[in-house]
Amino acid sequence: MNVIDCQKVSKDFRRTNALEDITFQLTEQKITGLIGRNGAGKTTLLKILAGLTKHRSGEVNVFGKSPYNNLMVSENSILVDDQMTFPDSLTLEEVLQSAPAFYKRWDTEFASRLFQYFKLNPKQQHSKLSKGAKATFNMIFGLSTRCELTMFDEPTNGMDEAVRSDFYRALLKDYIAHPRSILISSHHLAEIEQLLEDILLIHKGRVVLHQSLDEVKEYAVAVQGLIADVERWTVGEEIIHSKRIDDQRLYVVVKNNSKLERARIEGASIQTLAASEVCMYVTSETKGGIDDVFK
Amino acid sequence: MFLSNSSLFSVVKAQVKFKINAYNGLIYSLIILQVLGILLGGNAGSSGTSINSTTISLNTSTNDVSFILVSLLAISVGNLLTTKAYRYDDFSFVATRLSSNIANFIVLFIFSCFAGVTTYFSGYVMRLILHFKSTSEFVDSSSIFNNPSSFLLTIVAIITMLWLFSSIGYIAGILFQMHKLFFFGAVVIVVMLLMTGTWIRISESIFVENGSLLILIMKVIIITILLLATSTAISNRLGVRT
Amino acid sequence: MILNTDSTKPIYVQIAEWLENEVIAERFKDDEKVYSQYQLADLFNINPATAAKGLTILVEEKILYKKRGLGMFVAPEAKTMILEKRRNETLTKMVKDIVLEAKRLSVTKEELIQLIHNCEEEI
Numbered sequence: 001m002n003v004i005d006c007q008k009v010s011k012d013f014r015r016t017n018a019l020e021d022i023t024f025q026l027t028e029q030k031i032t033g034l035i036g037r038n039g040a041g042k043t044t045l046l047k048i049l050a051g052l053t054k055h056r057s058g059e060v061n062v063f064g065k066s067p068y069n070n071l072m073v074s075e076n077s078i079l080v081d082d083q084m085t086f087p088d089s090l091t092l093e094e095v096l097q098s099a100p101a102f103y104k105r106w107d108t109e110f111a112s113r114l115f116q117y118f119k120l121n122p123k124q125q126h127s128k129l130s131k132g133a134k135a136t137f138n139m140i141f142g143l144s145t146r147c148e149l150t151m152f153d154e155p156t157n158g159m160d161e162a163v164r165s166d167f168y169r170a171l172l173k174d175y176i177a178h179p180r181s182i183l184i185s186s187h188h189l190a191e192i193e194q195l196l197e198d199i200l201l202i203h204k205g206r207v208v209l210h211q212s213l214d215e216v217k218e219y220a221v222a223v224q225g226l227i228a229d230v231e232r233w234t235v236g237e238e239i240i241h242s243k244r245i246d247d248q249r250l251y252v253v254v255k256n257n258s259k260l261e262r263a264r265i266e267g268a269s270i271q272t273l274a275a276s277e278v279c280m281y282v283t284s285e286t287k288g289g290i291d292d293v294f295k
Numbered sequence: 296m297f298l299s300n301s302s303l304f305s306v307v308k309a310q311v312k313f314k315i316n317a318y319n320g321l322i323y324s325l326i327i328l329q330v331l332g333i334l335l336g337g338n339a340g341s342s343g344t345s346i347n348s349t350t351i352s353l354n355t356s357t358n359d360v361s362f363i364l365v366s367l368l369a370i371s372v373g374n375l376l377t378t379k380a381y382r383y384d385d386f387s388f389v390a391t392r393l394s395s396n397i398a399n400f401i402v403l404f405i406f407s408c409f410a411g412v413t414t415y416f417s418g419y420v421m422r423l424i425l426h427f428k429s430t431s432e433f434v435d436s437s438s439i440f441n442n443p444s445s446f447l448l449t450i451v452a453i454i455t456m457l458w459l460f461s462s463i464g465y466i467a468g469i470l471f472q473m474h475k476l477f478f479f480g481a482v483v484i485v486v487m488l489l490m491t492g493t494w495i496r497i498s499e500s501i502f503v504e505n506g507s508l509l510i511l512i513m514k515v516i517i518i519t520i521l522l523l524a525t526s527t528a529i530s531n532r533l534g535v536r537t
Numbered sequence: 538m539i540l541n542t543d544s545t546k547p548i549y550v551q552i553a554e555w556l557e558n559e560v561i562a563e564r565f566k567d568d569e570k571v572y573s574q575y576q577l578a579d580l581f582n583i584n585p586a587t588a589a590k591g592l593t594i595l596v597e598e599k600i601l602y603k604k605r606g607l608g609m610f611v612a613p614e615a616k617t618m619i620l621e622k623r624r625n626e627t628l629t630k631m632v633k634d635i636v637l638e639a640k641r642l643s644v645t646k647e648e649l650i651q652l653i654h655n656c657e658e659e660i
Binding site: 030031168169172173175176194195196197212213214217265267 | 540547548549575578579581582583584585586587590637640641
Binding site: 071085 | 384392536
């Protein structure tokens with residue numbers, strides 16, 4: 001069964017389209033990275049999936065149910081983001097104590113061990129926490145729910161380097177021990193790449209790529225050489241990005257295919273790209289990038 | 296894939312427990328208001344006559360002030376529960392808009408019960424204080440001991456009235472959250488009703504033309520439930536963490 | 538254990554190579570059980586699916602074999618197979634590079650073969 005099934009989902013905010021046409025399925029128990037630039041619609045999509053906001057058209061199903069106002073979806077999913085709030089009248093300790101009544105799979109022992117490890121103050125209020133500590137607490141809360149669909153929206157914003165890598169490690173170890181579907185959004189793909197099985201790349205409210213990490217890596221390659229040569233090698237190819245290195249040389253990112261093997265034999269310098277580079281080039285607004293500004 | 300499937304009832308129960316625990320600080324506001332009510336209401340009205348050298352002064356004491364203050368508190372608590380912070384808190388845990396609203400109604404009812412009972416008894420506290428304070432003769436109104444059924448009915452009436460007030464605060468809050476214009480629209484309608492006197496006729500038919508206190512209580516409960524149902528319907532359109 | 542994440546080599550290839558190295562060093566002997574995908578994931582801090590891909594490569598190359606419900610085991614002769622494969626692969630790649638370079642320098646096939654003969658004699 002698909003955990004998430006979106007068909008032509010759209011959503012608009014005051015005349016601007018946040019989501020245009022989102023169609024994808026998420027199968028069980030994978031860690032998927034929701035990647036996209038700022039304003040691509042990542043947060044909006046996650047809020048719709050968590051049942052916090054309503055989409056305008058199309059169909060959204062989480063565990064086969066429309067998530068908006070659905071108790072079963074609310075019970076089995078959680079969205080961790082920096083807008084999570086908890087009552088001011090409760091201390092962090094009391095917030096954690098309240099959770100098992102709601103989340104059937106809540107792991108009290110795990111929550112308190114993480115809480116102690118990250119040295120949070122049990123008597124503090126959630127709203128008084130620093131940005132980093134708040135992110136850490138929300139992460140602990142999200143992991144401890146053990147929800148079948150656990151979603152993180154830019155979870156490491158505000159965390160320092162050490163906490164970040166601890167979080168990624170904790171996420172992975174807990175996932176290995178308790179496999180579940182995890183959707184994690186970030187605009188720093190390189191940072192979370194290792195954890196991911198699949199990548200869902202969205203751009204301007206549309207799904208651009210939804211493939212395994214390795215497929216994304218192999219989606220495009222960079223070809224470098226003399227202008228005439230590079231143009232000959234890449235004629236008829238789908239050019240994703242191109243940049244003049246100097247008067248004579250050109251750097252072009254094209255969709256990977258077997259025809260390029262010939263170019264390699266002719267002496268072309270063909271480089272593989274990191275998944276984060278592929279995502280960056282695929283979602284860039286202009287073919288030339290920032291260099292276009294300085295022309 | 297393991298999916299848990301709780302009933303609406305059990306989620307509402309968990310939410311009510313959580314809210315009572317989280318919002319119990321409101322009790323302090325209630326206590327402060329009641330103390331204030333006792334102090335202000337301790338000497339509500341007096342009249343006096345003097346025959347020859349004997350002066351008779353009649354002092355009436357009432358806990359109406361307490362009731363008015365607590366009613367205002369009920370309105371503001373109802374309103375408070377609809378503010379963003381309170382609504383969003385629910386969605387950090389398991390909730391739907393329906394379960395949240397039902398839980399809020401129940402919480403308002405429980406608070407109304409508590410406030411109703413304490414307000415009623417604050418009247419007795421006042422009598423007690425007056426006993427020690429002055430040397431005057433007391434002419435008591437009915438009390439639990441000489442009329443238990445009327446006592447119960449009075450408490451129930453206070454509770455339902457408080458519940459009504461808090462639900463008025465609640466619906467006003469929801470309207471305000473929905474769109475500020477709706478709220479001001481509602482205010483305009485209320486003012487119009489007051490100005491044209493329609494309000495008096497409506498409230499007369501609700502509050503005055505009653506055969507007994509029991510009928511009044513029934514009416515208030517029905518109105519409250521209608522108000523809260525409307526709030527739920529409206530809040531179904533409200534997004535979270537937007 | 539740290540992987541080279543900047544490498545152009547996919548992570549699952551690096552995992553497969555690491556396992557091969559362990560077999561060559563005889564830390565895993567013939568018919569011995571190797572790490573599961575979850576142990577590898579924990580060890581290298583990677584997604585278990587990626588680790589599984591690394592194992593699958595080795596199963597396809599018959600360096601490992603699967604026992605249903607028990608895990609992956611080192612095939613007999615695995616070490617020889619790896620050594621042979623590496624020999625072939627590295628050598629082929631080097632020869633390819635030589636041929637490409639020769640082309641760039643307009644060295645003919647005959648001249649290249651002559652060069653190889655000369656080298657052999659020198660050594």
